[in-house]
Amino acid sequence: MKAATVYDVAAHAGVSIATVSRVLRRPGDVRASTRARVLASVQELGYVPSASARSLAARRTGVLGLFFPSIDDEENQAEAVFEQDTQVQLVVDIPDTGEVRPPNLYFDEVLRGSEREAWRHGFALMVGVGRGSNPAAMVNDIAGRVDGMAVLARSVPDELLDHVSRRIPVVLIAGPRRGDDYDHVSVSNTEGMRALTGHLLDRHGVRDPVYVAGPADSPDDAERHLGFRQALEAAGIDPAALPVLRGNFSRVQARAVAEELLAAGTLPRALVCGNDQMALGLLDVFGPAGVRVPVDVIVTGFDGIDAGRLSTPRLTTVHQPMGDLGRAAVRAMLSRLEHPDQPPITSRLPVKVLLRESSEGASA
Amino acid sequence: MKAATVYDVAAHAGVSIATVSRVLRRPGDVRASTRARVLASVQELGYVPSASARSLAARRTGVLGLFFPSIDDEENQAEAVFEQDTQVQLVVDIPDTGEVRPPNLYFDEVLRGSEREAWRHGFALMVGVGRGSNPAAMVNDIAGRVDGMAVLARSVPDELLDHVSRRIPVVLIAGPRRGDDYDHVSVSNTEGMRALTGHLLDRHGVRDPVYVAGPADSPDDAERHLGFRQALEAAGIDPAALPVLRGNFSRVQARAVAEELLAAGTLPRALVCGNDQMALGLLDVFGPAGVRVPVDVIVTGFDGIDAGRLSTPRLTTVHQPMGDLGRAAVRAMLSRLEHPDQPPITSRLPVKVLLRESSEGASA
């Protein structure tokens, strides 16, 4: 049972292959009666057009690509076993450390936004998540299949990016600038953090906020840290006079930071974290230790992940419109496809500061 | 600047196109020196092979498809606006109802599992999420692009499924049986619920558990309900003697159910819900109403979603291996591609009963 082709349908309907093609692409160009005959044949033969052939002939694939880095530990679960002899297992499930499932929900939302926007414009979406081995093969593979490609952060080395960008337009999502030939989409990291910090200074009278930073090589963290410092300067406070804590964006690492703070015995009025994970890590330690948030110390995050909505107290944070990021990336690709020669565009999406109980309630 | 082709590379390297192709597909067949020359040309010209042409010639695309139904309200956010004039917005975020973002994290996990397994086997993955309008076009489109396709639940009408399955193998994920020609992957709904219910009967001495059912047309719920009844019968209890509550799988609907129960003034010893959402809905009402869980009433769910791990009390539930579902689906497709004529296979993945505080702690 080989798959039916245009030739089969044409023969079955008694027309030429051109007519079959027209019925599918530009139905208006075909007389209604023959159109019906062709469609009947399509139905009867179970014909589904080959996208490969179509793409080749039409010189466009109708697919957009999305490439993510992988941050979780997928490698080690690679060989999970399916062949258990038992269908059900009873487990007394003790509360876990919170680190079990790293919420790269971040990606999920970007993905959903992209997927949606792509189909809305008649494009399919192909996803690749970079694995340890060599992203090169995967990126090349994807690049060969799509009309445009969006790449998250710095998941792809520069020269590889250069290489594929000679074939298709490439859009960078939420990463640092890389050359001036690419389109970028990102969020207002600096402005968001500046607004949040400003709120703490102005409304809560905080004078000694301490920044809990992410990895030194994170451009996102750098931008946020910048916003933090700008707010301080605007309030006449010297940022250099305040300590900075290294948190690495991870929850466990943040717990260690919290322990140290407690050991030192001196808490600042506010701890401003570069992301939500670290803020949650602090809460993990403060709660059991009897440190009251926000009475004894204010804690804030950045990202707006779900867990921050479910924590106790709920986390004040800066919400990034992840879904919109994906959608903006798709729009950027489409725009570039339509106007190949327009100058590179960088779009910054607005963020939203969410004031919740980890900062509010301490003041009047 | 047109994209380079094999011809360009061949000319540049002074070889025939066949040699270029070989260098990329079967490097061992080419002398090392010429291989190096060709690769240099590839690099210099920024050559990325066209997957369309390759797929057409090779008669396989190297892509697997995944089709989801859409359960969330994406339609109305379709026209979200990007052009705000403000980059930051300050919002006092009040605790929400919990219904804001329907956790179709279910899909995300299936997707991640599939994506991972696909690339592991050298296949790319293409995703489609069924939108209101017509899934037909999307499914057909995907079917034309892939070597095999997995479809979630009943997201695709039977005749469309028949149509595309004449071109490529189709695997059904977690849905009801549909004809006997498809491969299926699903989880042990019945066994899981039977085990959980049995635990309540045996360990907690429950004699009158009430089942909170999902939609009447949900095959998943039907299987779970069956497991519930089987456990009762095994314990010598007549299921027909006990009431069943309709919950529709939704959290808000479950809250209404809880209100009614409270109004009636009589609570059973245990409420066994067809999914986690409904169990959480019950908790939403019981907590504020002063009903102690699990002391006054035991509540259990099914699915193992994250929110059940973060609720108070934490939810006893049956955890489905979502990621494994996706991976199993991919394996099924690959297996089918390799052995087109093997009889249809149905694989059931094992589940895990997670005993947490919404059921434990009441007994000894």
Place this chain on the structure above:
DNA sequence: CCAGCGAATGTAAGCGCATACAGTAGAGGC
């Protein structure tokens, strides 16, 4: 020194479709 052979490379024929261009059949105008 030459036949013979394997390795390396070239030649050429599609893969299934879109589409420019050519052709055909009516319908209307004269």
Place this chain on the structure above:
DNA sequence: GCCTCTACTGTATGCGCTTACATTCGCTGG
């Protein structure tokens, strides 16, 4: 009754690559 114009439909080419087959090259054994 003939010509013109429009509306369809058919013919033929090529998209960029894989691959069976033919060819050439460089050696080896006789």
